[in-house]
Amino acid sequence: MKLLDSGSIAATAIIRYPLRSSMLLLAIAIGVSAVLILTSLGEGARTYVTKEFNSLGTNLLIITPGKIEIGGNASAASIGQAVRPLTLQDAMAIERSPYIESILPFIGGSAAVNFDGRERNVNIVGTNHNMAVIFDYEMAKGGFLPAIALDKVSQVAVLGGTVASELFQNENPLGKWLRIGDRRVRVIGVVEQTGQSGSVDVDETAFLPIAFAAQVFNTESVQKMMANPRDADVMEAARKDIVRTVMARHQGHDDITVLDQGAILNTFNSIFLVLTSTLGAIASISLIVAGTLIMNVMLVAVSQRTAEIGLIKALGGQRRQIITLFMMEAAILSFIGAVLGVLLGETAIYLMRELYPAVEFHAPLWATMAAVALAVLCGLLFGIMPARRAAALDPIEALASH
Numbered sequence: 001m002k003l004l005d006s007g008s009i010a011a012t013a014i015i016r017y018p019l020r021s022s023m024l025l026l027a028i029a030i031g032v033s034a035v036l037i038l039t040s041l042g043e044g045a046r047t048y049v050t051k052e053f054n055s056l057g058t059n060l061l062i063i064t065p066g067k068i069e070i071g072g073n074a075s076a077a078s079i080g081q082a083v084r085p086l087t088l089q090d091a092m093a094i095e096r097s098p099y100i101e102s103i104l105p106f107i108g109g110s111a112a113v114n115f116d117g118r119e120r121n122v123n124i125v126g127t128n129h130n131m132a133v134i135f136d137y138e139m140a141k142g143g144f145l146p147a148i149a150l151d152k153v154s155q156v157a158v159l160g161g162t163v164a165s166e167l168f169q170n171e172n173p174l175g176k177w178l179r180i181g182d183r184r185v186r187v188i189g190v191v192e193q194t195g196q197s198g199s200v201d202v203d204e205t206a207f208l209p210i211a212f213a214a215q216v217f218n219t220e221s222v223q224k225m226m227a228n229p230r231d232a233d234v235m236e237a238a239r240k241d242i243v244r245t246v247m248a249r250h251q252g253h254d255d256i257t258v259l260d261q262g263a264i265l266n267t268f269n270s271i272f273l274v275l276t277s278t279l280g281a282i283a284s285i286s287l288i289v290a291g292t293l294i295m296n297v298m299l300v301a302v303s304q305r306t307a308e309i310g311l312i313k314a315l316g317g318q319r320r321q322i323i324t325l326f327m328m329e330a331a332i333l334s335f336i337g338a339v340l341g342v343l344l345g346e347t348a349i350y351l352m353r354e355l356y357p358a359v360e361f362h363a364p365l366w367a368t369m370a371a372v373a374l375a376v377l378c379g380l381l382f383g384i385m386p387a388r389r390a391a392a393l394d395p396i397e398a399l400a401s402h
Helices: 003-018 018-054 088-095 129-134 161-168 210-214 230-249 261-304 306-314 319-355 365-391 395-401
Strands: 061-066 099-117 118-127 138-144 154-158 175-179 183-191 203-210 225-231 256-260
Touching: 018 261, 018 319, 018 365, 061 230, 088 099, 088 210, 088 225, 088 230, 099 129, 099 161, 099 210, 099 230, 118 129, 118 161, 118 210, 129 225, 138 161, 154 161, 161 183, 183 210, 203 210, 230 256, 261 306, 261 319, 261 365, 319 365
Parallel strands: 118 203, 154 183
Antiparallel strands: 061 225, 061 256, 099 118, 099 175, 099 225, 138 183, 154 203, 175 183
């Protein structure tokens, strides 16, 4: 019996028993599609985080108060003592570094905003003009915050799109005065509808010059800063200079953490790669379950096809040919089921992208190839026992049982 003949007989057997074949195809298809869907979730999350980081550029240094050692161990300052805050004066000192192109400090909170009797609570971000550049904000009206010294108080505000439309409705907000808390500010710009950008919901936020925001919240501390080095080649020099500058201002205490955003991104990529692989491995368990179903159904098929097996053996069919016949059937079922699983999985991923367009769901190529290969391998491994049982049948007894 030639290999082509074995394939033809196996295909005929698959068509002859449509219910049994459909069950096996469905089980394998669900297993393969589960691998694709779960790995696409991990890959989508990795792509989303990478895009958010890249939108800022990877040459940023993030400065936060409190010292965190490598490995995540906090210093004594953050365990038993109050963390020394960063201040606007610290930010101005860092800005003077020869390695730093620009500095972006943050003060955040929320406050009631009132205009002409219309009031709502909004997010407040105190920052400077560099924020629009680094985060690439598009302006719907006016401009962003003025390029002034960090310690200069200017009573102006830039509103997110949703805040502006709810407070001013059909009016032009530019030049209008509104109240934030108990202070009056003049609106100088409205940011285009942007949605979430980093940790900021731009549409629901009012942006203030940082010195003015410090007065609104009655604080002298800055929650964090971003420093943009002049060139990627001076990243390490810039980091060391920032530490030296702040230590000189903090009586010699090394009490800040300076993180390289590119290094953070690499860490996130490694984490998400492990996560995606783990999700794929978990989903692969369903393929093993499908393989068990193949074994059980094909064992039943052996009892249904005893006369056929007996006839083949009576006509001179050898043991290895009977095994090849059943293994061929398992391989065909597994491969067709895997192809259907890929189609089902890709359809589900397409629907996920339509429902959540901000996340680029896609199954990595290695996951697709591994799922198909594992499906066929499971089909072959779990098809061995039925194939061996069929090959062990006595031809006379098999024909007599019919």
